[in-house]
Amino acid sequence: MITLTVNGTRHELDVEADTPLLWVLRDHLELTGTKFGCGIAQCGACTIHLDGEPIRSCVIPAAAAAGRQITTIEGLSADRSHPVQQAWIEHDVAQCGYCQSGQIMAAAALLKQKAAPSDADIDAAMTNICRCGTYQPMRTAIHRAAELAREVS
Amino acid sequence: MNAESKLSSRLPGLTRRGFVKATLSATGGLALGFHLPALAAMNGPWAGDPEGAEINAWLVIAPDDTVTIRVAQSDMGQGVFTAMPMLVAEELECDWQHVRAEYASANRSLREDRVYQRMGTGGSRAVSHSRPYLQQAGASARERLIAAAAQEWGVPASACVASKSRVSHEASGRSKRYGELAAAAAGITLEAEPEIRKPGEYQLLGTALPRLDVPAKVDGSAVYGIDVRLPGMLYAAIAVCPVWEGRLKAVDAAPARAMRGVKEVVTMDDALAVVADSYWRARQALDALAPEWELGDHAGASSEAFKVRFSKALDAKGAIAEEAGDAYGELDTAAKVIEANYSAPYLAHLALEPVNCTVHIQPDRVDVWTGSQNPESVLTVTAEETGRPPEQVHVHSCHLGGGFGRRSRPDFVARSVAVARRIDAPVQVIFSREEDTRTGHYRPMAEFKFRAGLDAEGKPVALVNRSATHSILAGLRPEAVANGIDASSLSWLANSPYAFAHRSIEHHLQRTHVPVWFWRAVGATQNAFALESFIDELAHAADTCPWQFRRPLLASRPDMVRVLDAAAEQAGFTDELPRGQGRGIALVEGFGSICAQVAEVEVSPSGDVKVKRVVTTLDCGNTVNPQTIEEQVQSSVVYGLSAALWGKVEIQDGRARHGNFDRHRVLKMAETPQMDTHLVLSGGDKWGGVGEPAVPPVVPAVCNAIFAATGKRVRALPLNDQDLSWS
Numbered sequence: 017m018i019t020l021t022v023n024g025t026r027h028e029l030d031v032e033a034d035t036p037l038l039w040v041l042r043d044h045l046e047l048t049g050t051k052f053g054c055g056i057a058q059c060g061a062c063t064i065h066l067d068g069e070p071i072r073s074c075v076i077p078a079a080a081a082a083g084r085q086i087t088t089i090e091g092l093s094a095d096r097s098h099p100v101q102q103a104w105i106e107h108d109v110a111q112c113g114y115c116q117s118g119q120i121m122a123a124a125a126l127l128k129q130k131a132a133p134s135d136a137d138i139d140a141a142m143t144n145i146c147r148c149g150t151y152q153p154m155r156t157a158i159h160r161a162a163e164l165a166r167e168v169s
Numbered sequence: 170m171n172a173e174s175k176l177s178s179r180l181p182g183l184t185r186r187g188f189v190k191a192t193l194s195a196t197g198g199l200a201l202g203f204h205l206p207a208l209a210a211m212n213g214p215w216a217g218d219p220e221g222a223e224i225n226a227w228l229v230i231a232p233d234d235t236v237t238i239r240v241a242q243s244d245m246g247q248g249v250f251t252a253m254p255m256l257v258a259e260e261l262e263c264d265w266q267h268v269r270a271e272y273a274s275a276n277r278s279l280r281e282d283r284v285y286q287r288m289g290t291g292g293s294r295a296v297s298h299s300r301p302y303l304q305q306a307g308a309s310a311r312e313r314l315i316a317a318a319a320q321e322w323g324v325p326a327s328a329c330v331a332s333k334s335r336v337s338h339e340a341s342g343r344s345k346r347y348g349e350l351a352a353a354a355a356g357i358t359l360e361a362e363p364e365i366r367k368p369g370e371y372q373l374l375g376t377a378l379p380r381l382d383v384p385a386k387v388d389g390s391a392v393y394g395i396d397v398r399l400p401g402m403l404y405a406a407i408a409v410c411p412v413w414e415g416r417l418k419a420v421d422a423a424p425a426r427a428m429r430g431v432k433e434v435v436t437m438d439d440a441l442a443v444v445a446d447s448y449w450r451a452r453q454a455l456d457a458l459a460p461e462w463e464l465g466d467h468a469g470a471s472s473e474a475f476k477v478r479f480s481k482a483l484d485a486k487g488a489i490a491e492e493a494g495d496a497y498g499e500l501d502t503a504a505k506v507i508e509a510n511y512s513a514p515y516l517a518h519l520a521l522e523p524v525n526c527t528v529h530i531q532p533d534r535v536d537v538w539t540g541s542q543n544p545e546s547v548l549t550v551t552a553e554e555t556g557r558p559p560e561q562v563h564v565h566s567c568h569l570g571g572g573f574g575r576r577s578r579p580d581f582v583a584r585s586v587a588v589a590r591r592i593d594a595p596v597q598v599i600f601s602r603e604e605d606t607r608t609g610h611y612r613p614m615a616e617f618k619f620r621a622g623l624d625a626e627g628k629p630v631a632l633v634n635r636s637a638t639h640s641i642l643a644g645l646r647p648e649a650v651a652n653g654i655d656a657s658s659l660s661w662l663a664n665s666p667y668a669f670a671h672r673s674i675e676h677h678l679q680r681t682h683v684p685v686w687f688w689r690a691v692g693a694t695q696n697a698f699a700l701e702s703f704i705d706e707l708a709h710a711a712d713t714c715p716w717q718f719r720r721p722l723l724a725s726r727p728d729m730v731r732v733l734d735a736a737a738e739q740a741g742f743t744d745e746l747p748r749g750q751g752r753g754i755a756l757v758e759g760f761g762s763i764c765a766q767v768a769e770v771e772v773s774p775s776g777d778v779k780v781k782r783v784v785t786t787l788d789c790g791n792t793v794n795p796q797t798i799e800e801q802v803q804s805s806v807v808y809g810l811s812a813a814l815w816g817k818v819e820i821q822d823g824r825a826r827h828g829n830f831d832r833h834r835v836l837k838m839a840e841t842p843q844m845d846t847h848l849v850l851s852g853g854d855k856w857g858g859v860g861e862p863a864v865p866p867v868v869p870a871v872c873n874a875i876f877a878a879t880g881k882r883v884r885a886l887p888l889n890d891q892d893l894s895w896s
Contacts, residue, residue: 048396049389058830089389111246113386114570139839149807
């Protein structure tokens with residue numbers, strides 16, 4: 017049994033210790049907002065926060081996340097009120113939308129680290145793949161989210 | 170009442186033009202007895218009718234005025250989930266804030282004489298094809314709501330006005346909400362169908378609106394095929410014979426069967442699947458097996474060998490796709506002859522959501538959940554694979570994690586159904602990224618040979634072009650291939666607008682065991698790279714600016730010149746740049762739209778390419794949602810740049826050599842150029858597509874920019890394989 021704390025809730029799970037966290041979230045906890053894209057930490061669709069850090073959950077064994085705070089897209093806010101989600105809606109970022117959970121989690125982690133990221137910071141932090149090519153609106157939305165976060169605080 | 174009998178109850182009285190007939194829907198809800206995570210408005214696949222009165226097959230109005238509009242096309246990112254409702258709402262006079270969208274039912278369309286008409290999504294045709302009948306559905310509903318109010322008030326319908334989800338009778342000051350009128354309106358049949366609005370009369374079309382599906386895509390609640398969760402559902406991992414046309418010879422299933430959670434090992438003709446209680450357990454168990462494949466006749470094939478074969482074909486004259494004057498004779502006497510060969514590789518679609526499909530086979534019905542570009546073909550394939558009557562198959566369209574053409578082919582559905590046939594439970598079959606790529610059908614590889622003649626003034630007089638590539642239609646609709654020519658393989662090569670007085674456009678149709686398919690923008694993606702690059706070569710040979718060189722050649726198409734000029738002017742095409750930087754221009758017409766692009770690049774002395782800016786001009790005639798159009802242009806630019814820079818599927822030992830993103834590099838944030846889009850709209854009755862036209866020109870625009878920057882001509886792709894160093 018592995019104990020995982022996901023979005024503030026503790027779960028006792030009967031899964032193999034080496035099961036990637038992604039599949040525990042998706043199949044065992046039915047938190048399907050975190051996506052499978054490649055399985056080798058290349059695309060970032062599975063990005064979540066582990067103790068506040070962005071990680072690619074497809075290559076993290078569930079056991080390695082035990083006792084740590086796991087936040088998924090479903091736990092980023094209860095009502096799409098996180099500044100990144102707000103900015104994403106305002107700038108109509110998503111197209112097919114499949115990568116967007118991961119992109120939003122990566123952007124939220126960036127803003128936690130840097131309240132006003134430069135374009136170079138965004139280039140360095142935002143390494144997830146978007147096959148629809150929403151990069152330009154994403155960049156604009158990250159700057160906007162930084163503004164929104166400052167207005168709140 | 171289950172969904173099945175609800176559907177049957179609607180059948181009597183429905184005519185071919187189902188949208189003008191009245192039917193009342195029973196109240197909806199999850200009649201099928203499954204649950205979906207966080208099911209909420211616009212998040213999930215079709216799961217039963219919404220509450221309210223169905224005015225026609227396209228729309229339901231709830232007592233609280235919510236208008237649910239059915240979308241028959243699939244949204245793979247291109248925005249039809251918003252654009253199609255806009256076409257209905259334009260006429261309906263409803264408050265846009267009350268509009269929600271849901272996917273239409275392919276089963277219903279089958280039962281009701283194709284009430285949803287064309288349900289396939291491709292060819293950038295959603296708007297141009299469905300606009301008239303969607304406008305009509307909205308107009309018809311509006312008139313019936315008006316008629317319902319007029320009847321109730323005992324006044325002539327002509328004295329009533331519909332606006333913002335209300336019908337009002339100004340003379341008496343009476344007014345009613347759509348939600349209050351919908352049930353009565355559903356029972357009304359109009360004497361005659363109302364006229365629909367024309368360009369110039371629109372109020373909603375042409376305005377930039379946010380997408381209806383974005384909110385559900387920022388909190389993880391949008392349900393893609395891979396997100397469907399059903400009670401008692403199992404998961405399957407699949408491995409297909411790595412060489413196309415090979416077979417599964419033997420496999421010892423024991424190691425998998427011994428593993429935890431494994432329910433079944435399913436062997437198929439050319440594939441193997443493990444079914445388990447979670448995907449990861451299925452995948453681990455599949456990896457524990459050592460299937461023996463009968464690789465067949467193609468185990469030694471390679472794309473290198475194909476390239477040699479295709480190139481050799483170009484030595485001979487090919488089937489004639491287009492001919493005028495005496496091209497060969499003119500080449501003999503031309504003042505200057507320019508020759509060049511071009512080469513384009515196979516390309517994979519690489520949609521981010523690996524293909525997957527959930528199937529539940531029960532005694533009296535089959536349910537399929539998937540993100541597809543063609544729910545009707547999903548239905549047909551499922552019926553064929555199960556031997557059930559098509560009426561028993563229910564397709565629940567989910568959001569698509571990318572399509573680009575890949576999801577218009579139901580091969581993954583057929584394989585998933587084959588697995589589900591052995592399982593007495595709903596089963597979700599997920600292809601790994603590697604299997605998705607390796608079982609994909611690719612953008613054809615192609616080889617080109619050009620010879621052109623210039624006269625003493627540098628004016629182009631003759632063109633001989635030979636191309637060798639696959640035909641996609643040969644395997645799909647063989648009757649579409651005549652005299653060795655599949656016109657779709659020759660887009661922008663044959664019948665191009667460039668006025669070479671003497672031309673011979675020839676073709677050598679090729680086949681390999683590697684299957685090919687529609688890839689975003691199709692034939693023009695390889696052809697425009699070759700032709701637009703070669704035109705650039707001619708311009709330089711004539712010592713003329715590549716923009717100005719094209720203008721007289723396009724004399725018969727002033728609309729194209731307008732789009733080309735706009736791109737050049739917006740980009741400052743002729744402004745000076747230092748060595749190592751350059752601009753390139755290209756033009757393509759496709760899918761009813763004209764697109765010109767100017768790319769600006771910087772090439773380091775060691776040959777690293779950075780695309781700094783791409784300016785796009787597009788004439789799609791009219792617009793539904795200009796915001797989505799700009800987004801689609803950017804999407805096309807990024808898609809095209811990924812292909813130009815790194816895209817190729819290498820075939821070795823008969824199979825795709827690489828399957829995952831570690832070896833299929835695609836554009837990321839840091840490599841994305843500044844993108845500026847300008848619509849150059851010609852209006853009239855033109856409704857061009859927008860999902861694809863901006864993919865083909867960006868590739869030659871970049872290659873031409875590289876030449877301007879370095880003097881190096883790119884004649885083969887991807888750029889990453891070329892030596893672009895300079896000093």
